[in-house]
Amino acid sequence: MDDDVIRNCLTTGVLSLSALVLSACITQPRSGPPPAPFDAVVPGFDPDIRYVGFNPDYVQINEDVLARLKKSNDGSLDFLALSGGGAGGSFGAGLLVGLTELEDRPQFEVVTGVSTGALIAPFAFLGSEWDDELQDAFAGETASELLKTEGIGIFYRPSFFKPEPLRNLVDQYVTDELVSAVATEAEKGRVLLVATTNLDRQLTTYWNMGEIALKRDARARELFRDILVASASVPGVFPPVMLDVEANGETYQEMHVDGSATVPFFLGPELMSLWSDPIGILDNANLYIIMNGPMKSPSSMTKVNTIEIVSKAFDTMLIFGGRSAIGEYAALSAQHNMNFSVAFIPPDLAFGGSLDFDQNERERLFQFARTCARQDLIWFEKERLADALLNSSVNSEDLDLHFGIPENCPTQPAGEDDRDRGVAMAADRLLGTDTKKPAE
Template identity: 25%
Template structure:
């Protein structure tokens, strides 16, 4: 429903006169309201139940002042009943620098209360796939595991004309940076999987699918619906994943 029936106005509002002096070009109050609507207590209780069963839901954000990535255990947060924190983390994880405002996160850890400002985790990593213990126990094999990576981007894009406005150029720069980072991380994760005996599958947007993308209108309903149909068609045809 969010992907196919909503557009930019359901997510953000432009700040045309305040942007130069504020922390972002857009106001994402509509996004906060949307997140709250789709994460009612029943949904968060279901997340907590899955967490108790041993499943992990992890979300990455970037903390501005320390310039470090933070990995949030969303199941544990839901289990603790910290629903507002859960929703704020979701909003922060979508806070594209300069476009969407940073989000203040207040939480308690180790008996201490913290207040930090966070933005999109893509600043540090496009996805989280490698378990942290693997770096401290490199001799431990992980046979039987399978890493699936979904990239909401084209990894090898076809050339396209970019508008010469400041917004179009900045949006295209963000998209290009994200794509380059994702490609490097895909290659690194593939090497990791090969080294540790894991299967690896990745999927991304086919650059030849004919889906027109305007970085300055990334939430266009026309684009989002075309993208949804593209993903559905590839899944149904069995051509979704590239496996190694």
């Protein structure tokens, strides 16, 4: 019998059994969530380290801070939003390194990140001096071990894969030096925000990572790390992160998961509060959005197994959530006379999906984005994007987002089996059958 058929049979059988056991047995003890969504605070930190949902009490902008941002260093106001996308984060990482080599990388005054974008965000915020760490994190060997399980462990964990590899990856790069560097930039008025999803409240939580870093102690590093892990913890793939909070003198726990569950990317409640822009601070500002995934995907048969369904559903959510959000921010940029640029994995590029953590594939994706950025071929400008969106139907395949594969970019065109590669890797890791590298 063909190896792929055997693997699919094993996947379906084991995951079906796993689902039964998980649904019947797993109820891990935990403290309850706080009674009100906006009153809880993280012990030892000021309440303003986070914004819950779009609570207007937390949406406060200091015009002096924004004016200071506009005058910082290069004299422009630059926003960067980084989306989720799992293994697609190698694209965003390579893009930033390529901009450094092009000598056209802005100092972003506001950087935001969701999921894998949250893991990129501190490096993007700190600038080109951290490019070596950025490349190592997203194109190096460590991330290849993210999809790890321990046989029978699946029967009592709230996820398919172990939390330790993701936590260890984050812990390796979120050093005291990095947190201190973020604090130094925050003191200048720059802003670093990361989103998680509060699963108890089903709300987005926006964390001001610079305010956290300013505490400059071990607890700051621990919370900084926990938030990044939570933002990248895809429900079902990785376990949630439990955060201790206090409200009305009592201690509670909040369950936080991948920020992509509620937002594909964001510019933060701060920018939303400036919709009317009474002081014109956004005039001629630059808005950059990096989508760590494609904006469309060809039709393909979905296999009847849990990993395939979860993976494809997640990727579909990212695609359509991202397209909707891009439309909103395109309108925002037009309203405030902002320059608007988007980058995404082109539809004609071979990409194995958000679970394809094979190092060779991540390195290839990293080098593709790096080369394209270095050649100044990476951005999809506002006018062209708006035209593509306006001239497409609801059918993803009608959306003309083709900009080709730039000459000399180290890649190969997409093939029919590329989407299955990441799913096959995840299934092999889950079943302990990772003895054969998925077909190229």
